[in-house]
Amino acid sequence: MTRHDPHDAPTAAPDDDRCCGHDEDGEDVDHVWQVGEIRLGALSGLLLLCGFLLELADQRVWALLPYTAALVAGGATFVPETLAKLLRGRIGVDTLMTIGAVGATALGQVEEAAALAFLYSLSEGLEEYSVVRTRRGLRALLDLVPRTATVRRDGQEREVDPDDLAVGDVLLVRPGERLATDGIVREGRASLDVSALTGESVPVEAGPGDEVFAGSVNGSAALEVEVTATADDNSLARIVHIVESEQSRKGVTQRLTDRIARPLVPGILVVAALIAAAGALLGEALLWVERALVVVVAASPCALAISVPVTVVASVGAASRRGVLIKGGAALEALGRVRTVALDKTGTLTRNEPAVVAVAAAPGHDRDTVLRLAAALEARSEHPLARAVLRAAPAVPRATEVEAVPGAGLFGVCDGRRLRLGRAGWIEPGVLADDVARMQREGATTVLVEVDGAVVGAVAVRDDLRPEAAEAVARLRAGGHDVVMLTGDNAATAHALAERAGIGEVHADLRPEDKSRIVGRLRGSGRVTAMVGDGVNDAPALATADVGVAMGAMGADVAVETADVALMGDDLRLLPGALAHARRSRRIILQNVVVSLALIAVLIPLALAGVLGLAAVVLVHEVAEFVIILNGVRAGRTTRLRLDTPAPAGASEAAVR
Template sequence: MTTHEIRYRIDGMDCGACAAKIETAVRRLADVAEADVNFASETLTVRHRGSADLPKAIEKIIRGLGFTIESKPPSKSLSLEIPAAPDSCCEGKLAQEENGHEHALRGAVDHSHGHDERPKQRAWWTSDKGRLTIAYGLALSMAWAAGQLLPQLEAWFFSAAMLIGLVPIARRAVMAARTGTPFSIEMLMSVAAVGAVIIGASEEAAAVVFLFLIGELLEGVAAGKARASIQSLTELVPKTALLEENGQTREVQAESLIVGSTILVRPGDRIPADGIVLSGESAIDEAPVTGESTPVRKGAGTAVFAGTINGEAVLRIRVTAAAEDNTIARVVKLVEQAQEAKAPTERFINRFASYYTPGVVVVAALVALVPPLFFDGSLSGWTYKGLAILLIGCPCALVISTPAAIAAALSSGARRGLLIKGGAVLERLRDVTAVALDKTGTLTAGKPRVTDVIAFGRSEAEVLRLAAALEMGSSHPLAKAILDRVADHEMEVPPVSNAKAIGGKGVSGLVEGVDTFFGSPQAAAAMVALSLDQSAKVTVLNEEGKTVSILVANGCIAGMLAMRDEPRADALSGLRALTASGIKTVMLTGDNRRAAEAIGRQLGIEVYAELLPEDKQRIVGELREKGFVVAKIGDGINDAPALAAADVGIAMGGGTDVALETADAAILHGRVGDIKQMIALSKKTMANIHQNVAIALGLKAIFLVTTIIGVTGLWPAILADTGATVLVTGNAMRLLRTKPDSKV
């Protein structure tokens, strides 16, 4: 049977228990196949069998439970595409790959919001709960004042004031009970308050209701701040842009930009859209999006992100993504989706909570009835204690202990360029004991660099200039390496005439009157005999995994250039950080053994070379069979099978679409050190969850004991729920301030 989907935004959820109530209620409706509530993003997704009356029924139930609801526009299926760094290449294809710049981060996500879809968080005193709390506080103050004037009617005054706060609570309790949640905090609160009035504790009952309302209000404020943490990323994108049309520029709304538009970005301005630089060169501060600590120089042909800051020169940029599809909007959506994936710890706590609350209700009933019936205890005294225990029975703090920490950790990671696809992945990262890394584009930068310039009878600068003149205009990766080296040294490249490429050998031409050839050692040796010393240098450089090209000028060997895809700047420190943590590291690469082992020696990592995709998958399996919990890091198509086979697959930021769709997590800016940072974030999150559970259960245990022995009563008991929830949420929010480990 065909199913349909409706999406709603729910306002007013303070904790995971609220989300559970909504799910339970909606799932009981006829024709509903599935209902999922994402507490972090305040959304309800309902899959149903096409009933026309269902939307009205859903809205009625949600409002009856005390929440506000509004429908969302139909969602569309999009993919998350993060423009790759310009140094990306596929594994083992370095010399041939010329489109490595186009690698993207893509994951199947469901996206339906632009920057302005989510309303800004309102001030607490303007919310329904805020107004109710203020009104109830005033009523309680009036009841106290009236009680001072007419002491004999004090109990009635407090009972009347209590109704202002209790009636909305009781209404929600009844609706929750009718829709499958009889042991809600509202029901426990209502029973405790009414029972307290019956046994003559109306003043305390009124105070407890006030504390409950304040607690709910604080929970809402804390939850709102937690949700705003990742949504604040959308504020990085400017609202306006300078659009260039027909040689003129005008200011327009950034959300109106379409793919293909040309925009101007001035120095110091934030870039309003994802795009490709058409002209200009500037240092771009990408820290808000990728967490990259130092500005990245971008020029024509390079990709830029929305929300990053242009440093020093005017840039002309061609827009490659509309506002609702830009990098930041998609990162936000990916994190929200990840928050829906429950961790094993969260599922266990939810199951435990479903037994915990009824168990506490039974204990409360036994405390209230057994002593008076069998041990001549005071009925009112023990009933009072039983009512206090009821307030301890709500699992709100316990239920929110895990998702609050996970939501904060996912948000914190995303702001640092660490995307983790859900709580289950975040939890699994903590246990990683072995890391298998790809070479090209993962351990290395993904593009060759000139490592050695050796001159024979000429200066090194002249060798570089002559070679660059022949390679000018070529898009070959090795040619780009030479031209980059020349640009770094600000050398002037002379013109070339009669230039021609010699297939499989090199390129020749006339440079400043010098007949010049630049190509492979074999082709050069066919023209001019290499000396023993020159041949020995070529051999040594080849053994170091370097590609050697020789320059011949006027029939003589003028020099040679060696190039290699060098390790990333932080590769060595990143690997050392992993090793220092007791994590085994290995390199799995399809590259030739000589080049792989040269990089392996430089980085001090065990090497497996010349591997096919199935070989990488097999080695990951062998590591798991030996008892390792394996994380596989890669960026190429041939990494996808191994990424899927590993306990955790992590894609580097410049990775291919297939690798990033298969992976469980992604490192946006390709720092090897971020692998350790991701594992460290997982460990901090799990420690935070354990602290939260201890706070939630510890406070309840303390108040349970002190209530039974008569030390505490009704109003302190409410702190075991609302107080613990606020503490747990606040503790989880500490993860938002997690800083990168300076040792990595």
């Protein structure tokens, strides 16, 4: 089993280090006994015990045989790899252990060397097993794909392997079955359970034309789904691929441990050489050579090397299974330091399903006329509000020479008349000023319609808050986060919605570059800032923030690939859960690093003073490493990411303030 030491100290290019890398064979480990290091370590321990029993029986000469065999069995797990690295000009933790074992053997302390080999091989095996098993939690997402899928080909239904599905196939999904890949519903209507993908427990209704995703469970009626992605490229496979490829991105703490460990390994060797040389000058060469070897092992950064990777892998994998895609250690640590959350309004705080809620007509005009004129221009627009106006209009006349004024509105010609449609300010409301003010106070976005320079009406469109928005904001505030709303909507509408959501700081009338500027200003004030948006329209702000969070990104390539964190579902409560999860994981990382460094600081003087021997130092190291692994695995707990946990005390009051 090829092992990659996360803290090899290179003599040449340092950038090919890996964070807890493992070979492909490691992914198939189901039981601890399948790990080669564990098997060899157990054999080494058994031989070591035999030697110890022979020594108790005053058979010192015969005891050397099992001791030597124990050394060979344990050393086989790290000595060959050490030699291979030395040929490549690299040294690492296993180099120190090899020097310790060889040195102890040269001094005639074969039992000490065997004990070192046994303990180190066993701990390396347990480390390997814990990391692989933790990573398997992420890849378990792929187990959501059924083993077979039913397709209709050449007029016949047949069972096929999901790997054999091709784009364009018609997939038949019966009630209770999982979808084998992504697709679009062509026939049927059913409720789909997507909790395993998005963390949301409420079923999603899907009908003709709706996009559905691999791993969803069909709960009510048969569906015919046209396949849009192969097994290697569906939403589940994409999530796993992105997380695994991004796990090499090291966070601040991981880089800190790298900076400490890389010079530490060669530094230890230099110090050990100086100790041995000083002992030779004092006339006690053997004693000080032995202590130098113990110092080499005592200062070994074994626990430091594993302290961050195990925690990151456990935390990221657990979050992925709850519908939160965190792209590596850097994103995890940054998310854990966030103190300010900037929320886009449309599609994040709101449903992104705008509807016309009111129409005001100027004297001499009626409601239908205003809607028809507005629809004539909106038919040529891609703005989200356009769909609402088109749905409400009784008819859509044809407009020509339609042009858009970014951030303002549209103008064009219809039936020989010059039309303008846009926000108040670009078009003066005139006689409709009171109506426009009332609409905005009620939280609606208002557009005015002008014909040949005269205002004829106003249309109020409102995108209502998500039902969980107030609770999510309350949870964020209860977690100690400042919450800010950023929106391109007018100030009156923005403040009305912000008040209902419980947000105090609002920035309105913003263009994309304005959002980016404000996020940059928040960061400049020393506040670690997360920007939450749709991952496309808010791209500048997402890129500027310390952490970019894409909302409702299931199946959206751009959102998943550009953001640091992606909330796969549409439930905003995933956000405070993700922040709490990351903050806890960061605390665990810091705990592990502090314990690892403290261990080295304590063991070195004890080894130098001769208080601890080689085997005792190794035992302390490996016990500490095992404890650190167990602590790191705690980051895999996902209680904070559950959507059915009770709201914090005072949440309801915060939501209405």
